[in-house]
Every structure is written in structure tokens, then in C-alpha cells.
Amino acid sequence: MTDDNRDSVATSSTDPNCGDPSDGDRDFLWIKVKDFPYTCQEIDTKRRIAVANGTKGFLTIPTDRVKGIECGKVLGSYNYWLYAAEKVPAYYTAHPELVGLGVNSAESRKQDQLHIHMAAFHPEVKEDLGKIKTPVTDPAKWTDPSAIFPIRGRDPKNGDLVTRNYRVLWLKALDQNLFWLLDQNVARSPDNMKLQTMVSIPGLNGLWVLNSQGTLPGGNGTGTCDYLLACR
Structure with a gap:
């Protein structure tokens, strides 16, 4: 599908799945990129994203109102996941190959502005x-x-080993919008999309894309990327 067609399914800023520019509750990150850009590491006006410090690692955040993974704007021509991947070498100059990207489900996140975690992945994952x-x-x-x-991953609270089940996909290149792939092949609706977590891990000549949800068929799923990435 072309970018134009993808944009046709992207919803307006007043859609409840995307939030409203006037939102304030649980929207510290939105307020940060909207009103206080100087607190961010970088504002990329061309890609309409900001890079900010996370609890650990960094966050890629749209400068438009995008509530989270369930917002139709993530399916459009602004490929936020690709943009985050392109920023990794600048912020992890020594070992960018040890850095993964992740996004939490609506139920697992603490902030209602889309933020893609850029953080080291635990060695057990690889x-x-x-x-x-x-x-x-x-x-x-x-x-x-x-x-x-x-x-296997690590419990962010105590560092203990934790095993969760994930849908695992191998891609030769990050040449597609991963949000679009997730929506079309797994979620298929905003109500289901909001339940998803997604993580990408670089590999040799490609990348691993892991997806899970709390209601994963077969059990032992999760809606958070925090077990795989050292982001908290």
C-alpha cells in the first residue's frame, strides 16, 4: 500500500485513540515536546520527532499528538520506528548493534504520548x-x-531472569513500517493494537521483531518491552 493510502487510514488528532493537542493527564512527554523543546536532546523537524532522555537510554517521541501504538497516525507516511532506528548510531556511538527499540502497550505504559524506547537489550535475548x-x-x-x-529477559524491578512468550519475526531489512505490519498481520483493529508490545533487535544481515500481549494465545505473554530492554 502506498504512503498516501496509509495516510488515508491515519486518524485525526481529535480521535480518542490519538489524543488531543490540549491533553494534559499522563501526558508529560507530550507537553515536553510541545512546549519545552529545549529539554530534549534533539528536535528533528523534517521527521517530526524529538529525542529525549529516558529513565535509561533514550526515547523517540513524535512532535505531533500521537497518544500511543493504537493511534492510526503510526500507520502513515511518518515511519517513526525507522526514524528511531536511524537515530541509534548517534546516541550509542560505541556499540549501536547492542541497542534495541521497543514500545509498550496502552495498559503497560505510563505516558500517553507515543515513545519508542532506545535501549540496550539484555544478552539473554540475543x-x-x-x-x-x-x-x-x-x-x-x-x-x-x-x-x-x-x-528470556530481566525483571526491571529486581533484575531477575524472566521468560515470556513472543511472536518472533525475522526481516532482512527495516524497509517497511513495523507498526503497519503489526496492525495488518496481528492486531487488525485499534482495540487490539492497544494491547500490543513490539521490540526490534538487530541481527546479522537483518533484524528480529518480537511482539506480545498479555492475552497472547498459549499464555505467558506480556504487554511491556521492559523485560527485553534495559530501559528502566
Whole structure:
């Protein structure tokens, strides 16, 4: 689908799934990029994003009102995930290959402005992904039972090992809008999209894309990216 067609499904700023520019509750990040751009590390006017400090690591935040993963604007021509990936080398100059990207579900996030975490991934994540010999490579099969794998991470509260189940997809390149792929092949509606978490981990000649939700078929899912990324 063309960018123009994708934009046609992107909703207006008054859509409850996107929020309103006048919002204030749980919207510190929105207020930060809207009214106080000098507190951000960077404002990229061309891509309409800001980069700000997270609790650990950094955050890529749209400078337009985008409430979260459920907002139709993430499906449009502004490819926020790609923009975040392109910023990683500038903020992690030593080892950008050890940095993943992640977004939380609506129920797991604390701020109602889309923010993509840019943070180091735990080594156990890459170890478990490396054990997958025949990963799913077709986004249309992302929900197949064969795509679900247990992946170890770390509890952000105490550092203990935690295993959760994820739908795992292998892509040769980040040449598509991952939000669009998730919406079209997994969520298929804003109500279901808001339940999703998504994480990308760089690999050799490609990238891993992990998705989960609290109601993952088979159980032991999660709506947060915090187990895989050291972002808190």
C-alpha cells in the first residue's frame, strides 16, 4: 500500500485513540515536546520527532499528538520506528548493534504520548533468538503458533531472569513500517493494537521483531518491552 493510502487510514488528532493537542493527564512527554523543546536532546523537524532522555537510554517521541501504538497516525507516511532506528548510531556511538527499540502497550505504559524506547537489550535475548533455526519470515504468518517462542529477559524491578512468550519475526531489512505490519498481520483493529508490545533487535544481515500481549494465545505473554530492554 502506498504512503498516501496509509495516510488515508491515519486518524485525526481529535480521535480518542490519538489524543488531543490540549491533553494534559499522563501526558508529560507530550507537553515536553510541545512546549519545552529545549529539554530534549534533539528536535528533528523534517521527521517530526524529538529525542529525549529516558529513565535509561533514550526515547523517540513524535512532535505531533500521537497518544500511543493504537493511534492510526503510526500507520502513515511518518515511519517513526525507522526514524528511531536511524537515530541509534548517534546516541550509542560505541556499540549501536547492542541497542534495541521497543514500545509498550496502552495498559503497560505510563505516558500517553507515543515513545519508542532506545535501549540496550539484555544478552539473554540475543542468546535465545540465536537458537531459533527456522524463524518465520513472512509477516502474514506472524500469528502462527510456529512463530511463538519463549524469550528470556530481566525483571526491571529486581533484575531477575524472566521468560515470556513472543511472536518472533525475522526481516532482512527495516524497509517497511513495523507498526503497519503489526496492525495488518496481528492486531487488525485499534482495540487490539492497544494491547500490543513490539521490540526490534538487530541481527546479522537483518533484524528480529518480537511482539506480545498479555492475552497472547498459549499464555505467558506480556504487554511491556521492559523485560527485553534495559530501559528502566
